[in-house]
Amino acid sequence: MHEFRNGTPSGRLPVVWRKSKRSNPNGNCVEVADLPTGEIAMRNSRFPEGPALVYTRAEITAFVLGAKDGEFDDLIV
Template sequence: MHEFRNGTPAGSLPVVWRKSRRSNPNGNCVEVAALPTGEIAMRNSRHPEGPALVYTRAEITAFVLGAKDGEFDDMIV
């Protein structure tokens, strides 16, 4: 099985990227993709070939649940 690491060029990952429908049309978005290993990759849509960040399912779950609970509301305008 292949191991994916933080900093891997996002364009070289064997995935389909997706972004929120709330993203703006200027391309200022974060995109995510499920890796074959079950981890989640994240990239900056303005730099699709740039480095990807790789998170475990547990890390993504903690972040999404925290966001749903409002823990990061102070970070938005």
């Protein structure tokens, strides 16, 4: 099985990227994709060939649940 690492160029990942329907219409958004290994890749849509960050399901779960609980509301302008 292939191992995906942080910093892998996004264009080299065998994935379909998706972004939130709430994304900025100017293209300033974060995109995510499921990796074949079960991990989640994340990239900056302004740099589609730039480096991807790779997270475990547990890491993404902790972040999403924290966001739903309002733990990061102080980051919203």
